[in-house]
Amino acid sequence: MREKHIGLGIFTFLVFVFLLGPLVIISFTSFEQGTVLRFPPESFSLDWYKNIFEVSGFLETFKVSIYLSLAGNLLALLIGIPAAYALNRFDFKGKALLEGIFVSPIIIPGIVLGFTFLRFFITYYQLPIYAGLFIGHTVIMLPFIIRVVSSSLANFDFSIEEAAVSLGASRIGTFFKVVLPNIKSGIIAGVLIAFLESFNNVDISVFMTGPGVSTLPIEMLTYVQNYFDPTIAALSVVLMIITALFMFFVERLLGLSYFTKR
Amino acid sequence: GSDSAGAGKEKLVISTWGFSEDFFNEDVYAPFEEEHNVDIVVETGNNAERLNKIRQGNSDVDLVYLSDYYAQQGVDDGLFEELDSSKLTNLDKIYETAKSPNGEGYGPAYTIGQFGIAYNPEMVKETVSSWKDLWNAEWESNVAIPGITTTTGPMFLDAASKVSGNDSFNEDAAFKQLDALKPNIVNEYNQTSEFINMFGQGEIAGGPIMEMYFSSLKEAVPEAEFVTPEEGGYAVMNTVNVVKDSDQKELAEEFINYQLSTEVQEKTAKAKVDSPVNTEVVLSDEEQEGITYGEDVIEKLNVLPADFLVENSKQWIDRWNKEVTK
């Protein structure tokens, strides 16, 4: 039933114009030679791209942000997937409460979370800076992983799981061999969203960073509080390109056909 | 991050804003590091965040740069060490107002900037010379004003009080005056970058802003003008303090003294990073652009006492929220 949905196609096109239009403008301004954002740009240069690498903080904090997002994601997956699975697979007493607990990090305003983390992690728990950042980020990623993975599991046909178990697979083996591949797209979506959530986070990082330790968004924020030039526009473009390349290579190298179910 | 410090080397942790990091690293920190065989570690962020972290205790920050309002809060909360004035030999070289804006014994202002009016003469033809001019009909839908929680917000409130005809600050009159400005206000800005972007895109004709940013405004709109209103601009002071219980108090004091030195002050001014407070700094006309410079200029600036700000800010914010931002 793959019919052509012309109306829907046009609609989607307009949505993408909306989503990407501002980015096109940002891309243009990043090539402006002058020291303020200007549109339409009046000159062309790559100076601001060069500047990204000259501002020492960006490269350093970019790495910190990536590691933080990856490590946080890993922990969030380790904790989150079993929880999402259990919540969907079994009946529970107090399921609603548990589900509530797992979304709670989302519903607390970021600044309050950040401040509370600062008080507790640093003052009470005496965690080192990196540990505090890592845990704080894991906390905010966890609900995204759990909710998005849950929505995939909601439509999962658990009888194939039974089939695997009856063929001798252990529960854990079954999970990895049969459940996981079939909720792959949900997990990827969850990881993606959680990654971005962490990678873009300001509220928590602002409190958890310390002397010599910062994240990219904090660095960018600090930068725009003090400079007005197109460096951040250029940096945004670079981030998009990195994302695109990353996705492209994952697709190519691992042959992961995203979001496709056989 | 103690691991970044070389083995056995002393470490000085400085908390500051993120601007001109490269300049500070190369021209300010590096010589000091070399001279004192010390590693400087920097934490950046805005005033509130950094102050909050210090408030929580067990922060390893030794030295903190703050705007005077936040510095005053720190002083009031007892977060800073009193300085040993005998160590601060350069104190004598700086403006009187800059010596201890937050109370005797606490950190000096290492820079004083001016808060005045910038505008685009293409959009407003009448010459601008007074805070009053912002209320003119020609400025309708053309002004951006600083938000009350920014460093300069309360200064603009004071300016409104002056425009209303009061010599000393009259809160009610100031808010009434601001109410009359509403038709002209396009937006409040909380970051200077917003002002500059609006200015560059022609969303506003101008408004109250610090002189420090004028060169950026000119870059966006070459015709831009900056004026010191006849009622006087305002002094924006940034201070340096030593955090309580710092184990590097002496080194920190050395650093403050160094920051006030003619050499550093001059480099900083010439790089158009901060206006100098050191009276020995000499700048050419060109070097003066965008820099608040000269004893005569500084003396004419209005100064809002920081303790007065701290005392009233809650109430002002409340009223501002209700009466200005609606």
Next chain:
Amino acid sequence: MRNYYKYLLILPGVLFLTIFMLVPIGMTIISTFFPNEAAADTSNYASLFRDSYFLEILWTTLRVSILTTIICMVIGFPTAYFIARMSAKMKALLLILTIFPLLTSPVVRSFSWMVIIGRNGLVNEALMGIGIIQEPLEILYTPTAVIIGLVHLFLPLTIITLVGVMESIESDLLTAAASLGASRFGVFTKVVLPLCVPGLVIGGILVFVGSFTAYTTPALLGGQQRVLSTLLYQNANTLNDWHMASILAAIMIVVTLIVITCMNLLANKLNPRR
């Protein structure tokens, strides 16, 4: 056998969140009732709710975030539907494009909105060029601009979540509905929509909470319009009044819980399965 097993699976998550979030946040919120370390005191809450200024901001914030949520759903759902039915390659491409907006700094993004919807922006120039309007529309620095900005920010999240859910709907169900006479719209509303309800709820919650607690976008695009998080930030950052900030946070949490509960109830109505 499964009884302890299933609890074992959620235990790490519960422990983790309890230690690192529930206890800290709980204590922060409990402290709002004990401002003087003495008897419980709710007068701060009471006076807030008598304050018409606060109530108005609460209402504005709710309105903006609910509208944002609805718009994200209404726009995101058909888009996700379209994307979900594309070939694998196209799908991957569109999803990558979808997340790009999240990678741009808010300040830069707000600048681009100024270029688009500002007084001299593309939209006004175009409309005035065609002659539809004489005076430029005032969009920038109004709640409308905030909603546009928030939609731009949260639409990607909505789309990604929904595409994931739609992928898992068996295609024969759509065929079955069509064969029973449902138009494309009917298939969409009667089958796809209800089966997507879990995803819509999740997406809805994410968007609602995100826009309800958003700070930067309203601050940059909303002009002088205040929202709850502005108040919270003012109290926390400028006034160092963490007590009031925590009270505001508590109120925001409760409001969010109420809205989520309503969404869940609505969802159960739409998709009563189980």
Next chain:
Amino acid sequence: MSLFTLQDVTVAYQKQAILQDFNLSIGEGELVSLLGPSGCGKTTTLRLIAGFLQSKQGKFLFREKDYTKVPVNKRNFGFVFQNYALFPHMTVFDNVAFGLRQRKVSKASIKDRVLRVLDIASLKGFEERFPAALSGGQKQRVAIARALVIEPDLLLFDEPLSNLDANLRVNMRVEIRRIQQELGITTVYVSHDQEECFSISDKVAIMNKGIIEQLSDPATIYRQPKTKFVADFIGFKNFIQFDSRRQETDGIAATVQGITLTVQQQDNDTGLVGAIRPDDLRLYPLDAAPMTVENAVQGKVLISTYLGRSYQYEVKTSIGQFTVNDDAAAAPLANGQEVVLEIPKKQIVLVD
């Protein structure tokens, strides 16, 4: 007049063609069954008619109009899916009511019609259940009810009764046939149950690898298969490859290895393969065979199996091995027993 016609249709998944120059024409009010081995393209044919699949070539004419491009929901065809495809988020009632609601039928009338059809499907009392809480057979019946209730112009059934027990299957097929005839709904029916196909259909199409090998009324198919494939498929388990055939007065004399059998048949002029069902063969113990045995061949019992209704024997003869079903009422023959095999001349057919 034919209600619809598939004209030279080609359907392919990826590169592999499933139907190639496929032709089928069905008259108004007829019930036509598609019978064929697993994977031969039955479901594909149904999905094509329903409009779920686009053909690469060829035409689909419905009431003389070109329907090739008419969208599924404009066709008013009822479809019963092989895998049920029930809406998991709707109750049994809502599943069945779905089509009526699309047609804006009044509430009262919906209730009426849904309950009636649920009754026919023996699903009374299950109205409020969700599909997840139904047994396999119950799901299948909901799927049938859902298609029947809209009284469509064309009904398409994909093994609608495969998960039902014998009794229910007979009841349901009688109901399907009754409703179909009462309302004159043209129907295409896929089933693996031959008895079901024969009893319910006006015509049966035997498919093989995407081609219709024979399309006739049930009795003709049953008695006079045209090809070896059809014969084999409908139960002519025994085949004899004759060397030659010759028309005689009392029928065709077909010869294999010197043995000549008589075949009474009119409609095949060339076929050299003789085919006969296990049920139609008769077996006698060698020592108790009557004199009047037609086309007698001598043999020996290899294996015997109990089938309930009858015993099944594998019998080895000089012209090949035969499978014979013999009424269980008679005394069973032992393995190894010498027998006479009777190949009745009316029952053996020659096929291409």
Next chain:
Amino acid sequence: MSLFTLQDVTVAYQKQAILQDFNLSIGEGELVSLLGPSGCGKTTTLRLIAGFLQSKQGKFLFREKDYTKVPVNKRNFGFVFQNYALFPHMTVFDNVAFGLRQRKVSKASIKDRVLRVLDIASLKGFEERFPAALSGGQKQRVAIARALVIEPDLLLFDEPLSNLDANLRVNMRVEIRRIQQELGITTVYVSHDQEECFSISDKVAIMNKGIIEQLSDPATIYRQPKTKFVADFIGFKNFIQFDSRRQETDGIAATVQGITLTVQQQDNDTGLVGAIRPDDLRLYPLDAAPMTVENAVQGKVLISTYLGRSYQYEVKTSIGQFTVNDDAAAAPLANGQEVVLEIPKKQIVLVD
């Protein structure tokens, strides 16, 4: 020795009990079929044995050990699901190889065994296909192959052949039976096809509403149903409610409305319901009836239907209406024709 035993087992979904004090015991190497109407609990019983369901009460003994709490993957049982439950992300080969891989069988041996079983299931050439690209019957065969290949201790089949055509069904069931016997794998088999059940099973259990009404070898079930439900279920379509019965020398004399019929039967002492299959009744035109008709009853043909193999007649008599299947070879009887109905005394049975 019995391989496993279900002892007083109770299973309920929500509050509704599906199996109540259920008992079943199956001997080592036996193949037992479960037959029963849709929704009677067959799938539930299989799932219970497999360990997918926990019983509320009762015990499951396997080789004398209490298996009630043994997890599914430790049971080494093969299960063929009614809805196939193939792994959508694996090829046919990988689906079938799955169980072997769990058992750490060597690569070469996996390939060998998988290809062999795919061959048996007529699935050669489909190794690299994903389930979404298979027809219904092909999927079903993959499911069977997947369960067979592990040579489990116990095989559980839930309607494994329902989507296959007659030929394939016979082939597959012969294969299943062959493998089952060769390897001596005890098997529980659910099917709606009675012939299939009878031909394949050592014993057949007839289930009704969560209870086993009769468990016997196929021939006994086929010939001597114990209850009316069983009789009805296995095709004794005609029932006569007798008023009284009396033991005579040549059998039981059962009387209804003054008419007495003779019943030759040993194993029922109380039943008053006579049951007989349509196939076992004989019909003669009134004017051509032979003299030796047993238990003759006069009647009239109401409806006649062509069934392929035979004609089916509805015959009205003074002791009720009868359904009769008559060999199609004979000349068909017309509607309204007066007939004599023969109720052979060996074929009629009395049930409770």
